[in-house]
Amino acid sequence: MxxxxxxxxxxxxxxxxxxxxxxxxxxxxxxxxxxxxxxxxxxxxxxxxxxxxxxxxxxxxxxxxxxxxxxxxxxxxxxxxxxxGSCLDGVISSLEILKTASFKIGLASSSKMKIITAVLDKLQLHDYFEVIHSAEFEQYGKPHPQVFITAANLLGVPPAECLVFEDSLNGVISALAANMKCIAVPEKEASNLNKFVIANDVLDSLNDFKIDQLTNL
Known part of the structure; x- marks a missing residue:
């Protein structure tokens, strides 16, 4: 679950x-x-x-x-x-859905913390995230899984009970290697779209996310 x-x-x-x-x-x-x-x-x-x-x-x-x-x-x-900078489609609605359903929500990025802070300030998203973690504090970045494993530990949830939303192939590989479920939301113009088949599900945008998808993973 x-x-x-x-x-x-x-x-x-x-x-x-x-x-x-x-x-x-x-x-x-x-x-x-x-x-x-x-x-x-x-x-x-x-x-x-x-x-x-x-x-x-x-x-x-x-x-x-x-x-x-x-x-x-x-x-x-x-x-x-x-x-x-601006929010991509479906970001706020997805966060609201998950917050209303009382899921723990974290952020795990390869970007340095000062970029994460700048983005969350610009988009006014700080309050949605219980945990914010940067791969700059890990020995290895994605596709190594440690950034997601650490985020799960900080959330107090076993990796197997975590879902990751990712747009990059390196991120999907990282999430799956952490023993987590992963929904990919790749860039439509990406030339490597066929490789995202390794994810548990693929969405065109976060606008397509529905809460019942979590029970079907």
Missing amino acids: IKAVIFDMDGLLINSEPFWQESETKVFSSLGLDVNKKMFEQFMGKRIDEVVEIMYNTTPWNHCSKEKVADDIVDNVIQLVHEK
Whole structure:
């Protein structure tokens, strides 16, 4: 029986995936690196330090630290969140449904805590979440399952009794590896949509979520 629901953030609660792509393109291009849509799909759900490490291992640079590159990307994303951030379809209604039904609600994101705070401030969603956790505090980010396992522990619910909402394939893999159920809400334009078949269910948007889906997982 599902007792807790854990939400991812980027691309699920907020329209921030374009912000990440814009920021990564801006910073990586300034270093002389090429980026493309296929790379962005592979990066979705990963921590920014891990993304920077992947790019550095592919094409090393020597005139800027990896930490500075990651910080520049994060700062640019936060600026875009403040300027353009908005709730994605069905976010508020889904949270209200789960809150009314007395489910424990958590958030587990690969983003740094300062981005999470900026997003929740912008969308005014703080009060919905009993637990807010960032993968920056874990040894490994998604697709490693630890960020979700820690969130479940903080909620006081066994992982097997948790459901995760995720928009990225890395996030779905992470949730399933944590022994949790997972409903995927992937980007419609993603080229890897067929891979989301591994999730327990797939929705076009959170607008399609119904509370009775939890009993059928």
